[in-house]
Amino acid sequence: MGTLDKNDESVGTGLVGAPACGDVMRLQIRVSDDGVIQDAKFKTFGCGSAIASSSLATEWLKGKTIDEADTIKNSMIAEELNLPPVKIHCSVLAEDAIKSAIADFRTKQAAKRSLAK
Amino acid sequence: MDPFATLGVEARFDLAPSDLERRHRELSRAVHPDRHAAGPTSLRRVALSRAIELNEAYRLLKDPIRRAQKLLELRGVSVAEGQEPKPSGALLMEMMEAREALSEAGHAKDLAAVERLATQMRAREAALLERLTEALDSSDDAGNGRALSLLGELRYTRRFLDEVAAFEEMLLA
Structure with missing residues (x-):
């Protein structure tokens, strides 16, 4: 749980939502x-499975490289948490959040590099 | 199941809650178990299943989100899971901030602040329902598409107001 400074250039933020249930999930990484x-x-803010999926995702992310993190799949999260079929979309949301946080971090780094040139 | 047909009302979004309630009451009276208590078992069973059907149809149509969803389904517009239009980044940002503010107010036991946030969200929900009525009124592809994304937004306002209700229950207890 918690927040990192989204304006910090070493922080990537992913903000995703599931329109089917009105859930919203923010996942942040510091690289x-x-x-x-x-x-x-x-x-x-969502159901228990969505909270558990994002919590597990953050546990798994710590200590991984960006490229390793990119290989985390929703099926791995669903399996670890034993999610029933109707809750699989919660793990999809967590994978989306990881991907989106990584993409945000990479965009920031690219912007930083182009400024340095 | 077509709940509109079950209750014998026109398949449209814009239905007055009082009309729905009256239709449900009228139709339910005829199948009330007490009326058939002395009748044969087969008739009692039919009456009971009809009563259940009427209750389900009424519950579904009373809820604007489920009513809109059913209407779109009957129009052949797919609302399968994962096919909904993605919420915009702006909406997600706004909802994240609103939920954070609500959670803060709730945990600080600040009922006045919870009510302030609730009032804002209720106004927003009312405006969304108005736009949804308009979108579903046209029954063309463009209108149905607009209705789908409005439904997505409405689920966010609904979740927010559910959370408000939970905090109210906790703080007023």
Whole structure:
């Protein structure tokens, strides 16, 4: 749980939602200069499965490189949490949030590099 | 099941709650178990299943979100899970902030602040329902598409107001 500074250039923020249930999930990663995720935080307003999925995602992200993080699949989350079929979309949401946080971080880094040139 | 047909009302979004309630009451009276208590078992069973059907149809049509969803389904517009239009980033940001503010007010036991946020969200929901009525009135593709994304937004306002109700219950207890 919690928040990282979304304006920090080493922080990537993913904000995703499930329109079918009105859930909203924010997942943030703080990445070191060598591309390792040092910290990950989430805030989820949704059902228990959505909260558990995002919580597990942040646990798994810590210590992984960005590229390793990119390989986390919703099926892995669903399996670990034993989610029933009707709750699979909660793990999809968590995967979306990871992907979107990574994409945000990469966009920031690209902007930083182009400024440095 | 077509709940509009079950209750014998026109398949449209714009239905007055009082009319729905009256239709449900009228039709239910005829199948009330007490009326058939002395009748044969088969008739009692038919009456009971009809009573259940009427209750289900009424519950569904009373809820604007489910009513709109059913109407779209009857029009052949798919609302399968995962096919809904994605919520915009702006909407998600807004809802995240609203939920955070509500959660803060709720946990601080600040009922006045909870009510302020609720009032804002209720106004927003009313405006969305008005736009949904308009979108579903046209019954063309463009209108149905607009209705789908309005429904997505309405689920967010609904969740918010559910949370308000939970905090109210906790704080007023």
